[in-house]
Amino acid sequence: MNFPSLNNIEKVNTAQFQRDLLNWYEEEKRDLPWRKDQDPYKIWVSEIMLQQTRVDTVIPYFERFIDQFPTIETLAEAEEEAVLKAWEGLGYYSRVRNLQAAVREVHEQYGGQVPNTKEEISSLKGVGPYTSGAILSIAYGIAEPAVDGNVMRVISRILSIWEDIAKASSRKVFEEAIRQMISKEDPSSFNQALMELGALICTPTSPSCLLCPVREHCGAFHEGAVLELPVKTKKKNMRHVHLAAAVLTTEKDEVIIQKRPESGLLANLWEFPNTELSGMGNPKVELELFLKNEYGLDVSLEPESFAKIQHVFSHLTWDIDVYKGSIPADRPQKERSLLVQAGEVEEYAFSVSHQKIWKKARGGKK
DNA sequence: GATCCGTGGCC
């Protein structure tokens, strides 16, 4: 393949670029928990957690997750409920369900050893082109590109590449650049150094070019185009959904919770009974109708909602009116729902929006 | 290729 956008790559002194980058990394790299050893499993877990998620957010989750599931075998044999609870609040929950499915495959098909070929590792659920390259290079020292958002930003500036990094097709341009630039002696440090540089120096809006160890190699710096790069088109048609939710309590202080469908948004997480509103009727009436139809409950909800919660996702917004109601203790069972003691609600994995609901329900009641 | 899939921090 020919890559016209890489016309500047021959201007870079690759050996010197590698030295400048790796020397800086050796000096400045952060002391992160997944850098304590090269255990492929831990590298893998960290890479999944770090997808679209900040390092500072990931650190405590990683520590707890590895404490609880220290090996392939422990995660393979864990209950999904426990795994989701460990991931609660991190978002993109399909990541951890795919991770556990993939770990189980490694446990059963690979004797518990994370595979070290591109083909095998890429076949695992949740392992795409970035993550496969990251594990191969960081855990196994194999010279494969690991092109994430940081790398595209850094390399677009170094090589003055004006491809739109929002397009999936652009990634291969940067992978080819990395194949030509990567250190064959230390691909692990090389890939991590590019990401570290992107996180600490070559940041999106206010890069610290005067502190940059590879400034002299940077096309955008010499052209005064640092703030123009990378090119990244943005699109975001935010959808709004109006919901009504019910916190239903028995005289024994039990509460109804239900488990979300096994695919789609917040799959398999727990939540309070709720329904999407038409936008035309009365929320309370629509919610009572839902509870009658789905739970067989004749609930008289409190007349006014006790909380209105807005929750913003990456691609949609929930506006939730939350009502309280009392129910008899002997209500009939419904599929994927439970009646649990109020004191045990927090043992279940909830999305943040429904954690907000619970917090408000208890805060205002006690 | 476009859309879906979470969350919290930042300015």
Place this chain on the structure above:
DNA sequence: TGGCCAAGGAT
């Protein structure tokens, strides 16, 4: 305060 952003992958 609200839009933008962060170590992507699946469909």
